[in-house]
Amino acid sequence: MSCFDTSHLVRSIVRRAELSSDDIALIEALDGEIVTVRPGTEIVPAQQFVQHSCLVISGLAARVQRFGERRQISAVNVPGDFVDVHSLVLRKLEHSVVALSECTIARVPHAQLRAATETSPRLGRALWMLTAIEAAVHRTWIASLGRRSSIEHMAHFFCEMRLRLGLVGLVEADAFTFPVTQVDLADVLGLTPVHVNRSLKQLREGGMLVWRDRSVALRDIPALEALAAFDPTYLSLDQMTR
Numbered sequence: 001m002s003c004f005d006t007s008h009l010v011r012s013i014v015r016r017a018e019l020s021s022d023d024i025a026l027i028e029a030l031d032g033e034i035v036t037v038r039p040g041t042e043i044v045p046a047q048q049f050v051q052h053s054c055l056v057i058s059g060l061a062a063r064v065q066r067f068g069e070r071r072q073i074s075a076v077n078v079p080g081d082f083v084d085v086h087s088l089v090l091r092k093l094e095h096s097v098v099a100l101s102e103c104t105i106a107r108v109p110h111a112q113l114r115a116a117t118e119t120s121p122r123l124g125r126a127l128w129m130l131t132a133i134e135a136a137v138h139r140t141w142i143a144s145l146g147r148r149s150s151i152e153h154m155a156h157f158f159c160e161m162r163l164r165l166g167l168v169g170l171v172e173a174d175a176f177t178f179p180v181t182q183v184d185l186a187d188v189l190g191l192t193p194v195h196v197n198r199s200l201k202q203l204r205e206g207g208m209l210v211w212r213d214r215s216v217a218l219r220d221i222p223a224l225e226a227l228a229a230f231d232p233t234y235l236s237l238d239q240m241t242r
Helices: 007-014 021-028 110-119 121-147 150-167 182-189 193-205 221-228
Strands: 031-037 042-044 052-058 061-067 070-077 096-099 103-109 175-177 209-212 215-218
Touching: 007 021, 007 052, 007 121, 021 110, 021 121, 031 052, 052 110, 061 182, 070 121, 070 182, 103 110, 110 121, 121 150, 150 175, 150 182, 150 193, 150 215, 150 221, 182 193, 193 209
Parallel strands: none
Antiparallel strands: 031 103, 042 096, 052 103, 061 070, 061 096, 175 215, 209 215
16 A cells, blocks of 8 residues: 545645645545556446545546446546545445546545544544535536436536536646547436537537547637536535534
8 A cells, every 4th residue: 555646635625625734634644555447447346345435546437327238427536536435434335436537546445534534523524525515416417417408418517527627726728638438428418429429519519618639628618607507506616614
């Protein structure tokens, strides 16, 4: 086991919660098994007991529910996200986690996380806050699946990705690396690949978004946000908890 880059995790928390230097030192002292996996690799299996939580260091991962040959992606995890911190209390998960791109993760033993949160209740509250934000994202995604049109849903998703990746310093000039396939995006949005391609074309022709060479550039953010009726409140970007 070895230490790993926790800077994305720290950035994700301190924008939303107040941490002391001792709290940050506890995060930086975490160590675990560091693994780099290829796209499509299962990071966390469903229906199995786990004794660690996985932190995304680089790349993108996804929570997946499978229905025979079909699947639904119910969450996209970015650098700085624990893909399964809820396994700290649930242990056995109903979903799997897979790598959407080449992905480096750190497997942090639950015993370490428990010790850190017992040492610092404020750090424990911060991790609890992150799970509450994940729940807010889930609720928003459910609303999008039920009530937004395909193009509105896609616009909303990319508005969200811009803010979440920007939070950890991975957006430059409103552009970010997005190394996933249109099939993956279809499974995020609950659409067919044909509908994904059609919606991307509409956004591109509307001058709002370009997806090329594993990179997404948002060209007209006000128009994109208006189309999606995007309200970032659910991401709690300016919340400070003590």
